[in-house]
Amino acid sequence: MNEIKLLGKKPTRHGFGEGLVVLGEKYDNVIVLGGDITGSVMTSYFQERFPERFFSIGVAEQNATTIAAGFALSGKIAFFASYSAFSAFRNADQLRISIAYNDVNVKIGGGHSGITVGPDGATHQALEEISFVRTLPNMTLVVPCDYLETKKATIAIGEKFGPCFIRFGRSAVPMFTTDETPFEIGKANILREGKDVAIVACGLLVWEALLAAEELSKKGINARVINNHTIKPIDVETLVNAARDCGCIVTAEEHQVHGGLGGAVAEVIVKNYPVPMEFVGVRDKFGCSGEPEELMVKFGLTWKEIYASALKAIERKDKGFIGLRQVKDVEDYKE
Amino acid sequence: MALEVTFSDKTFDNKRRKPEEFSEIALEIRRDIIKSLYLAKSGHSGGTLGTSDIFSVLFFGGVMKYNPKKPDWNERDRFVLSAGHLCPVLYSTLARAGYYSTEELYRLRKYGSRLQGHPGFDMKLPGIESSTGSLGQGISIAVGMAMSDKLVDKNNRRVFALTGDGEVEEGVVWEAAMAAGNYKLDNLCWILDNNDCQIDGRVKDVMSIYPVDKKFEAFRFDVINIDGHNYTEIINAFNKFISNNESKIGKPTVIIAKTIMGKGVSFMEDKYIWHGNPPNEEQAKIALEELM
Numbered sequence: 281m282n283e284i285k286l287l288g289k290k291p292t293r294h295g296f297g298e299g300l301v302v303l304g305e306k307y308d309n310v311i312v313l314g315g316d317i318t319g320s321v322m323t324s325y326f327q328e329r330f331p332e333r334f335f336s337i338g339v340a341e342q343n344a345t346t347i348a349a350g351f352a353l354s355g356k357i358a359f360f361a362s363y364s365a366f367s368a369f370r371n372a373d374q375l376r377i378s379i380a381y382n383d384v385n386v387k388i389g390g391g392h393s394g395i396t397v398g399p400d401g402a403t404h405q406a407l408e409e410i411s412f413v414r415t416l417p418n419m420t421l422v423v424p425c426d427y428l429e430t431k432k433a434t435i436a437i438g439e440k441f442g443p444c445f446i447r448f449g450r451s452a453v454p455m456f457t458t459d460e461t462p463f464e465i466g467k468a469n470i471l472r473e474g475k476d477v478a479i480v481a482c483g484l485l486v487w488e489a490l491l492a493a494e495e496l497s498k499k500g501i502n503a504r505v506i507n508n509h510t511i512k513p514i515d516v517e518t519l520v521n522a523a524r525d526c527g528c529i530v531t532a533e534e535h536q537v538h539g540g541l542g543g544a545v546a547e548v549i550v551k552n553y554p555v556p557m558e559f560v561g562v563r564d565k566f567g568c569s570g571e572p573e574e575l576m577v578k579f580g581l582t583w584k585e586i587y588a589s590a591l592k593a594i595e596r597k598d599k600g601f602i603g604l605r606q607v608k609d610v611e612d613y614k615e
Numbered sequence: 616m617a618l619e620v621t622f623s624d625k626t627f628d629n630k631r632r633k634p635e636e637f638s639e640i641a642l643e644i645r646r647d648i649i650k651s652l653y654l655a656k657s658g659h660s661g662g663t664l665g666t667s668d669i670f671s672v673l674f675f676g677g678v679m680k681y682n683p684k685k686p687d688w689n690e691r692d693r694f695v696l697s698a699g700h701l702c703p704v705l706y707s708t709l710a711r712a713g714y715y716s717t718e719e720l721y722r723l724r725k726y727g728s729r730l731q732g733h734p735g736f737d738m739k740l741p742g743i744e745s746s747t748g749s750l751g752q753g754i755s756i757a758v759g760m761a762m763s764d765k766l767v768d769k770n771n772r773r774v775f776a777l778t779g780d781g782e783v784e785e786g787v788v789w790e791a792a793m794a795a796g797n798y799k800l801d802n803l804c805w806i807l808d809n810n811d812c813q814i815d816g817r818v819k820d821v822m823s824i825y826p827v828d829k830k831f832e833a834f835r836f837d838v839i840n841i842d843g844h845n846y847t848e849i850i851n852a853f854n855k856f857i858s859n860n861e862s863k864i865g866k867p868t869v870i871i872a873k874t875i876m877g878k879g880v881s882f883m884e885d886k887y888i889w890h891g892n893p894p895n896e897e898q899a900k901i902a903l904e905e906l907m
């Protein structure tokens with residue numbers, strides 16, 4: 281495995297915008313709908329390049345979602361992107377019926393996701409979309425980890441028939457994947473080998489997981505780091521292997537701990553190979569205004585929490601805990 | 616020279632005033648907006664400056680009934696900022712009305728501040744009636760409040776709400792309008808900030824809402840068209856609403872206020888790129904000079 285290096289910082293939304301242009305060049309049936317924030321979610325790149333295939337819908341996410349379904353039912357690959365807060369929730373019913381139930385070729389971009397939206401505050405910090413979107417039948421859900429992977433993932437969902445949702449963010453975040461890093465929908469990437477604990481992360485937290493693994497290695501602990509970029513369909517094989525090989529798992533996501541990546545992984549693990557699990561994410565709270573990196577610290581979304589959770593998971597494994605915790609842990613479980 | 620920002624602790628009474636008396640108040644609010652956004656390094660300059668004249672009359676012209684010392688007073692009129700991103704103008708207004716100290720304006724959009732990037736009800740900032748920021752929801756909440764006042768509690772309270780003109784592209788806005796007309800909510804005063812600017816461009820180009828007055832008429836509103844920077848017209852519009860309410864006209868009122876995005880700062884005026892940007896140091900200096 282190649283050494284992973286920090287290659288600079290760039291917002292993942294740029295990868296989305298560039299991916300759309302690549303798709304537009306390759307397929308003349310790609311159309312994009314704008315929701316008055318085209319310069320924020322970078323659909324503006326596509327608009328500049330293919331103005332005849334770009335349509336402004338205004339601030340009307342419900343309408344844009346169903347209009348996309350209409351385009352898809354007319355043979356188009358239809359993209360609509362807004363902030364995740366509005367392209368996963370304002371239009372939730374439309375996503376469920378017109379997109380997922382119809383099983384049409386619509387791709388939804390959820391930009392400005394997570395706490396790292398920063399100063400805009402709680403209303404704009406979507407921390408619940410993974411939970412909602414992954415429960416929709418027929419839906420594919422990807423949460424890429426950096427700029428380049430977002431570009432690859434955008435192209436990949438464009439080329440996969442059916443409803444897809446891609447989640448990305450606003451602020452500049454570490455870049456560390458390269459042209460050589462594989463990306464295949466539904467196939468998680470093992471970024472670092474290890475057998476003491478498996479850290480399964482998505483999005484921005486993949487980088488933090490790598491940092492945590494580096495710190496753990498200084499204590500002689502070898503962590504396996506898995507970039508679980510596809511939440512649905514989830515890579516059961518890679519996860520079950522991780523449980524078997526490592527004996528405990530930590531999940532990490534820029535999302536509520538309830539029902540997100542952690543929930544998705546737990547469903548697989550509990551059914552197939554129960555091992556102790558710890559969950560890093562936002563603990564049942566709304567966000568608030570602040571600087572992105574400040575909020576990552578305040579909400580416990582850094583390598584430090586992953587590191588601490590890994591130690592806890594290993595301790596539980598070593599004490600022979602399998603699924604259930606001891607009674608004294610119940611309090612802690614409630615948090 | 617580096618820009619040093621201070622906020623005066625001046626407050627204003629809420630009383631009937633002559634039109635020319637509002638310019639001083641509006642200037643104070645506009646300066647607060649520039650300063651607080653400059654310190655925050657993010658936020659929305661355009662719509663906040665553009666609605667400062669309306670806020671001055673609404674809160675300091677004896678239009679709304681409220682008591683800053685008793686924000687929960689159950690006879691107060693309520694104001695819902697449906698266009699939640701415009702909160703810096705409301706934060707300044709509430710501070711200048713005496714709801715809380717102007718000291719809080721230093722910490723707009725900072726971690727731990729009650730002045731969230733979009734109004735957060737969880738912060739318990741006095742004067743904030745609901746979380747808003749997801750466009751279209753506030754006006755529907757205002758309709759619910761007006762229904763509760765008029766149809767259930769049968770009291771004399773009034774509900775005011777302000778939406779942007781890009782905001783009214785949201786479908787729920789028109790569902791709210793239909794309900795307001797249907798329930799004859801003559802205790803509801805809807806202010807439409809019609810600057811014809813939104814994020815991606817002119818409202819008429821992004822998704823035209825026009826003719827917007829005819830739409831409200833069709834939804835059974837009393838429609839009042841005004842210049843949103845002319846104090847006499849703003850005062851008269853609110854007076855008309857109050858008489859609509861007192862005479863139980865059986866219709867909600869909408870004030871369609873033609874405004875200029877960024878009003879008062881020459882390089883921001885009527886430029887939609889100022890929808891969501893703060894001034895940098897240089898720009899803040901020039902803006903504050905113009906707002907003397």
Ligand SMILES: Cc1ncc(C[n+]2csc(CCOP(=O)(O)OP(=O)(O)O)c2C)c(N)n1
Nearest residue numbers: 316662748749750779780781782812813890
């Ligand atoms: C439901 C929803 N969709 C999108 C946004 C992002 N957004 C914030 S302000 C805005 C434009 C609103 O335009 P307008 O109402 O005219 O306000 P102005 O530009 O005059 O400040 C948009 C799209 C949002 N806050 N809520």
